[in-house]
Structures are given as C-alpha cells and as structure tokens.
Amino acid sequence: PAAAPLAGNAASPARPAAAGQVRGVTDQEIRFGMVIPYTGSAKENGQSYKRGIEVAFARANAGGGVHGRTLKLIAADDGFEPTRTLDAMKLLWDKEQVFGFLGNLGTPTAAVAVPFALARKVLFFAPFTGGSVVRHDPPDRYVFNYRPSxxxxxxxxxxxxxxxxxxxxxxxxxxxxxxxxxxxxxxxxxxxxxxxxxxxxxxxxxxxxxxxxxxxxxxxxxxxxxxxxxxxxxxxxxxxxxxxxxxxxxxxxxxxxxxxxxxxxxxxxxxxxxxxxxxxxxxxxxxAVPAVSGYSSTVLEFKTALAQVAPGEVPDYISLEGYIAANLLIDALKRCGPQLDTERLVETLESTRNLDMGLGAALNLSRGDHQALHKVWGTQLDKTGVYQPIDLE
Missing domain, CATH: 3.40.50.2300 (Response regulator)
Incomplete structure (x- = not known):
C-alpha cells in the first residue's frame, strides 16, 4: 500500500488521523471521495452527478454544516475504465484520507470499487449505477443505493x-x-x-x-x-x-x-x-427522480440551490439525482449525531423510515434493503427537446 503522507507536511492536504480520530473527520469537516470519468462516453454524467452532490453540500454548509462540520467532496478520474478505478480509489483513500465514498459512477467500475471499499469497511454510498454488483442479497453492510436497479x-x-x-x-x-x-x-x-x-x-x-x-x-x-x-x-x-x-x-x-x-x-x-x-x-x-420540468418541492428547492451555487447551470436529471442522494446521506449524518464513525452511520442509515424528501415517494432503508427508492418515473422528449412526464402504467 502507498505510504501515508507525513503528518505536518504542508504539501499534504490531509494529515492521517491520530489515534482515536476517525479518518476523514475533523472538528471542522467531513471528507467524501467520488470516482467519476473526466473523459470518455460518460463524462457529462459524472460531472452532472458531482454538481448535484456539491449543490447539496453547499446548501448544508451554508446552514452551518452538519454538527458544525462542513462537507467536502473530492473527485478522482477513472475515465469510465475499470482498469483505472483502483488507482483512483487508492488516491482518495491513501492520499486524500476520505471518510467514505459517495456517488461513484459506473457499473463495470463498481466491480472494482466495491471490493476495495468492503475490504476497508468504508461507506460506499449512492453509486450512479443500477447494477447488481451494488445490490447483493442480503446487502453488503457498507453499500447503500438511492436509485432503482x-x-x-x-x-x-x-x-x-x-x-x-x-x-x-x-x-x-x-x-x-x-x-x-x-x-x-x-x-x-x-x-x-x-x-x-x-x-x-x-x-x-x-x-x-x-x-x-x-x-x-x-x-x-x-x-x-x-x-x-x-x-x-x-x-x-x-x-x-x-x-x-x-x-x-x-x-x-x-x-x-x-x-x-x-x-x-x-x-x-x-x-x-x-x-x-x-x-x-x-x-x-x-x-430515478421526478420530472425536472415539474413542480415537486424537491425540484423547486434544487433549482433555487443550484442557481445560488452554480449560476447559469441548467438543472438536469442526473444533477437532481446527485442532490437527492446527497441529501439522503446528509439526513443520516444529522441523525447520527456529533460522534460520527462508519459503523454508527451505517446503523443510522438502516433506520431510515418513510423519509419524505418531496419526491412523491418515501425513502426507506433497512438492514435487509439498502436501496432507498423502488419507484421509476417516465419521461418522453417533445419536439423542443424538453422531457414531459408520462404514465408508465
């Protein structure tokens, strides 16, 4: 394994946690890592998902953070190629000393990232995939999904x-x-x-x-x-x-x-x-989210927050999903209390019941089901390039 950065080294962005401290958690911040493609056929999706999470973090931070800690997201690039995913995960874990992983993109890449996270007993939350690799039955303790499969x-x-x-x-x-x-x-x-x-x-x-x-x-x-x-x-x-x-x-x-x-x-x-x-x-x-053109409360709240954090950015389905997934995590971080560690957070997540985030569908997590949402919405493109909601059944 890569050597940990030296404590006190000014060039090192994060010093290793001292005994008794939780990695990636200080009195001031909680650090999360995400692995997404900056290049390749899925790069727009990665950027959108990251933007949605950042908007949720910025909104929470503007309100004083979570128990006084600001939330920080650090992204690494794997180009949507599984052969590069391990290096990106190691960079975030060893060098950036993240507390957990949030919003990794990809199904083929998750096959590499999930075993890495499980071996280290670290949270792997809301990956952007509907794949079965993140949906084992019974669920892997540290892997949680927002979206339907x-x-x-x-x-x-x-x-x-x-x-x-x-x-x-x-x-x-x-x-x-x-x-x-x-x-x-x-x-x-x-x-x-x-x-x-x-x-x-x-x-x-x-x-x-x-x-x-x-x-x-x-x-x-x-x-x-x-x-x-x-x-x-x-x-x-x-x-x-x-x-x-x-x-x-x-x-x-x-x-x-x-x-x-x-x-x-x-x-x-x-x-x-x-x-x-x-x-x-x-x-x-x-x-996996309601219509961006619609008026559900979470969509309106997201649009307001996006305009403040990234003026001129157009809200889209993937950034909205990142925003909702991050808020599901933020809800659990708040309920977990100031004494944050991974095991306590996992148990808090598993006690998520009927969480109403204004989607028109409640979110639930339990020991036996680590997927918060099982509803699928339908949309159809019109001639002007706008998606209109459609009934799927």
Whole structure:
C-alpha cells in the first residue's frame, strides 16, 4: 500500500488521523471521495452527478454544516475504465484520507470499487449505477443505493411498451453496452418477459463496445430481422445512445426508443436536438427522480440551490439525482449525531423510515434493503427537446 503522507507536511492536504480520530473527520469537516470519468462516453454524467452532490453540500454548509462540520467532496478520474478505478480509489483513500465514498459512477467500475471499499469497511454510498454488483442479497453492510436497479427500470420499460404502447413481445429488442451494464439491462428485460408469462429466449440483443460509437454491427442486425422491430430498450450512455438513434431513425421511422436513466437524459436531448427535431420523436427515458420540468418541492428547492451555487447551470436529471442522494446521506449524518464513525452511520442509515424528501415517494432503508427508492418515473422528449412526464402504467 502507498505510504501515508507525513503528518505536518504542508504539501499534504490531509494529515492521517491520530489515534482515536476517525479518518476523514475533523472538528471542522467531513471528507467524501467520488470516482467519476473526466473523459470518455460518460463524462457529462459524472460531472452532472458531482454538481448535484456539491449543490447539496453547499446548501448544508451554508446552514452551518452538519454538527458544525462542513462537507467536502473530492473527485478522482477513472475515465469510465475499470482498469483505472483502483488507482483512483487508492488516491482518495491513501492520499486524500476520505471518510467514505459517495456517488461513484459506473457499473463495470463498481466491480472494482466495491471490493476495495468492503475490504476497508468504508461507506460506499449512492453509486450512479443500477447494477447488481451494488445490490447483493442480503446487502453488503457498507453499500447503500438511492436509485432503482437496472432490472426495475427495464421491467418498467417493458411493461410500458407491452401495456401502454401495445407492442408485441417479438417486436421489442434490447440495445446495450457489451459488458456488465448491458448484461443487467438485458436481464431486466428478460425478467419482465418471464413475469408477463412470455418466452425470453428469443429476444433480439444488439451490442456496442464501451467508450465506442461504432454502431454498424447493431444496425446491420436490426435490418436483418424478419419480424420488424418496433421498440428498443436501450442500456447505454449518452453518445452511443444518440449515435444509435441517429443511425436508425430514418430506417425505422416509427421506432420507440426507451432509455435507462443512466443515459443522461439532458445530454441525450442536446445531442438529438443538434441532429434535428425528428430525432427526438418517441424517445423515452425512465428516471430515478421526478420530472425536472415539474413542480415537486424537491425540484423547486434544487433549482433555487443550484442557481445560488452554480449560476447559469441548467438543472438536469442526473444533477437532481446527485442532490437527492446527497441529501439522503446528509439526513443520516444529522441523525447520527456529533460522534460520527462508519459503523454508527451505517446503523443510522438502516433506520431510515418513510423519509419524505418531496419526491412523491418515501425513502426507506433497512438492514435487509439498502436501496432507498423502488419507484421509476417516465419521461418522453417533445419536439423542443424538453422531457414531459408520462404514465408508465
């Protein structure tokens, strides 16, 4: 392991905790680390999620912090590549001496980050993934989620397509990243088929490679189908999703595209609007938060706080999610009391019952369920590039 920075070294941002002190916690501050991509196909999502958390922290800090301590977020870059995740985690843990991890982005990267956190018995809170790697049953003691799982989102999308849009089961395909992320989206679709008494063995599966926008193979496969595909459940990040819609829109004019929330709804809308309004038709995104264009109390509060912290920044679905997830953590930090340590915080989190954060759905955590939210919202792009709420069932 990397040597700890020398105590008293002016160049070192954080001195190691003395005996009896909790790492990353002083009388003045609590330090959290997050690993996100600064480059690659998911970089906008990482920046948005970070911004939302920072807005929640700034709002708490403006009110005197938590038991007199300010909250600090330190981000490290892994480029959305699992081979780089371990170094980023080590940097935050060894050099920055963080108390816990908050808001790491990615499913393939979580496969590396979670074992690192568990080995050190450190909090791994609200990662930006719906993956099963952060949803073991029973849950890992130190891993907590805000958002619904990919399986829940895919299930909601399939039920919507079957019931509300009357699409036949053999006319739905799955498009996804060629890794854990795509696997889990596909598993969610398969599960929804089985739940509806349908055969899941013949579902057409189209794939692309992570951090790539080469769609030729997926498009070729789609063209070869004897039964025309009318809807696609998409499990990917912004650029690949936009590129796939761009390549298939005119080939399949009536196609419905449902995307998972991790696509980055706002960034997707921007990419499609650059292509032209027809590219926004029938584009649906399942969401882990209520409509940003709506008037739920948490959305209004977030917009006010965002305008104060980052004037001119447009609120989006991912920054809103970061804000809500951070506030779920802040609620527990407050209830935990001034004597903060990881074990006490875990027990406090597990006692979260019917927390009303103005979402229209209460948040709950328990020893047996480390996922606060199980509701999925639906949104659909209009011609102007704005998402309108839709009923999924």
């Amino acid at each position: 990919f399986v829940e989102e895919a299930d909601a999308a399939v039920r919507y397509l079957l019931k509300m849009r009357k699409i036949r089961p053999n006319q739905i395909a799955v498009f996804g990243q060629n890794d854990d992320l795509g696997e889990q989206g596909f598993a969610g679709v398969a599960k929804a088929y089985r739940a509806a008494g349908l055969n899941d063995s013949t579902i057409l599966r189209l794939v692309y490679n992570r951090n790539s926008i080469d769609m030729d193979e997926a498009v070729a496969q789609l063209k070869q189908q004897r039964v025309p595909i009318k809807a696609i459940v998409m499990v990917g990040t912004t650029r690949p999703a936009a590129k796939f819609i761009e390549k298939t829109r005119d080939l399949f004019p009536g196609m419905i595209y449902t995307n998972m929330s991790i696509v980055g709804a706002t960034a997707l809308a921007q990419e499609l609007m650059l292509l032209g309004p027809r590219f926004t038709e029938n584009v649906i995104v399942t969401q």
